[in-house]
Amino acid sequence: MSTDEIRKKLGQIASAPTPQNTPASLTGSYLKNNIPTIPTTISEDNEELHRKLLSNPALLSMIQGKLDTLVGKDSGYINKLPLIVKKRVYGLKSLQQRQFTLESEFQEELIELEKKYHDKYAPLFEKRKKIVIGDLEPSNEEIEEGKLLMDDDEDEDDEEQEDNEEEDNEEEENSTEIKGIPSFWLTALENLTPIANTITERDVEILDNLINIKLEYLNTPGFKLIFEFNEIVNKKFFKNKNLTKIYYYQKELGYSGDFIYDHAEGCSIDWLNNESNVTINIEKRKQRNKHTKQVRTIEKITPVESFFNFFTPPVAPKKDIEDDDEEDDEEEEKDKKDTKKNDTDEPSTPVSKSNKTTDDDENLNLVKKN
Numbered sequence: 001m002s003t004d005e006i007r008k009k010l011g012q013i014a015s016a017p018t019p020q021n022t023p024a025s026l027t028g029s030y031l032k033n034n035i036p037t038i039p040t041t042i043s044e045d046n047e048e049l050h051r052k053l054l055s056n057p058a059l060l061s062m063i064q065g066k067l068d069t070l071v072g073k074d075s076g077y078i079n080k081l082p083l084i085v086k087k088r089v090y091g092l093k094s095l096q097q098r099q100f101t102l103e104s105e106f107q108e109e110l111i112e113l114e115k116k117y118h119d120k121y122a123p124l125f126e127k128r129k130k131i132v133i134g135d136l137e138p139s140n141e142e143i144e145e146g147k148l149l150m151d152d153d154e155d156e157d158d159e160e161q162e163d164n165e166e167e168d169n170e171e172e173e174n175s176t177e178i179k180g181i182p183s184f185w186l187t188a189l190e191n192l193t194p195i196a197n198t199i200t201e202r203d204v205e206i207l208d209n210l211i212n213i214k215l216e217y218l219n220t221p222g223f224k225l226i227f228e229f230n231e232i233v234n235k236k237f238f239k240n241k242n243l244t245k246i247y248y249y250q251k252e253l254g255y256s257g258d259f260i261y262d263h264a265e266g267c268s269i270d271w272l273n274n275e276s277n278v279t280i281n282i283e284k285r286k287q288r289n290k291h292t293k294q295v296r297t298i299e300k301i302t303p304v305e306s307f308f309n310f311f312t313p314p315v316a317p318k319k320d321i322e323d324d325d326e327e328d329d330e331e332e333e334k335d336k337k338d339t340k341k342n343d344t345d346e347p348s349t350p351v352s353k354s355n356k357t358t359d360d361d362e363n364l365n366l367v368k369k370n
Contacts (some may be wrong), residue, residue: 200305269312
């Protein structure tokens with residue numbers, strides 16, 4: 001049985017078998033039948049928008065100024081209510097605050113509960129890894145239980161089951177050399193729509209050698225995703241044995257008691273060379289020197305879409321105000337020295353000191369504005 005056929009059989013996976021990976025409830029209540037998932041508020045597009053805003057101080061200042069006029073602005077509705085109704089509204093506000101306090105306690109206890117059960121899941125995840133890479137075979141009991149569960153899900157009739165059993169027996173005789181479950185994690189990722197859209201043909205060969213994805217909770221609010229690769233990747237693509245991405249929540253809980261996503265940190269991928277780097281495209285062209293007639297090869301490197309850009313989330317540039325002030329001070333000091341020198345020197349042709357000083361002041365103002 002070929003690898004492609006195995007991947008095709010596994011293609012019906014509804015979602016990747018990843019562990020619970022977030023302590024936040026985005027619906028305002030965790031008492032619903034929802035499996036914890038990474039919050040939809042975790043969006044690197046938002047970080048990209050934040051970066052663009054920071055790179056345009058004028059626009060950011062205008063938006064901030066407008067928001068400042070709206071924050072805390074009283075609509076006047078409460079003041080127009082009768083006194084007796086107003087007191088009842090105040091009472092509701094007090095009750096709401098108590099609810100938020102309890103919600104905060106709930107979220108803090110919830111993350112501790114998730115950590116507790118994550119430790120209980122660990123042996124199962126470790127056994128899954130060994131089965132996937134071929135270091136361990138499932139027991140007969142596990143095979144039978146899993147088969148019954150899949151049969152119930154597929155709701156097949158008896159005739160189809162018998163035909164499939166005969167085909168499985170024939171395939172088992174011809175596939176004894178296959179180790180583990182080929183392309184397990186690649187198949188899982190390809191069945192997650194948001195992630196599948198980022199996987200390119202060049203990414204497939206690397207992800208085909210992904211042997212495990214695991215999660216670790218941080219001591220502070222947040223978690224780390226760890227992608228483990230086999231030695232084939234280290235020989236052909238990059239030196240890293242593992243690639244990681246860390247998600248941080250804000251230390252303070254949100255207004256409704258939820259954990260709020262703050263930012264993500266990826267890792268540096270140590271590619272063996274530019275040819276093995278799937279996040280760039282290399283365009284080579286020859287150039288002849290007009291004088292020496294020598295020919296040289298020039299490489300033009302262009303970033304391209306890739307799943308592995310996931311490990312390099314956008315980072316908002318930090319503007320160092322102190323450095324800018326120091327540069328302004330240096331420019332001002334330099335202009336003053338130039339002005340003093342021009343005042344003491346006797347030029348060959350008469351020059352008005354007042355005009356010269358005015359020109360320097362204009363230059364200084366331009367430097368400050370720029």
